[in-house]
Amino acid sequence: MLSPSKTKSRTFKRKKVKTPGGKIVIHYERRVHNKKKCANCKKELHGIPRKLPYKYRTMSKSKKTVNRLFGGYLCSNCSREKIKEISRNVNGNR
Numbered sequence: 001m002l003s004p005s006k007t008k009s010r011t012f013k014r015k016k017v018k019t020p021g022g023k024i025v026i027h028y029e030r031r032v033h034n035k036k037k038c039a040n041c042k043k044e045l046h047g048i049p050r051k052l053p054y055k056y057r058t059m060s061k062s063k064k065t066v067n068r069l070f071g072g073y074l075c076s077n078c079s080r081e082k083i084k085e086i087s088r089n090v091n092g093n094r
Helices: 006-008 076-093
Strands: 012-018 024-030
Touching: none
Parallel strands: none
Antiparallel strands: 012 024
């Protein structure tokens, strides 16, 4: 059971649930955070969990991000284009 001071804030969603006895009680649920988005095209990133910051501390690095260049920052299409752009610039400067 949550203390009354915690249930007054809007941190928790309120959900009305009917118990087997027929009473309607309020259950408090944590809100779901938004998915991380690509910095370039704003599409949702795959492979990145929707967790609270304090839950990330206990997770291993492989579960927090995607093991790829620009993983967790750009989507696969944008990172592919960025890598192509970088390689063209490197080859063009020689």
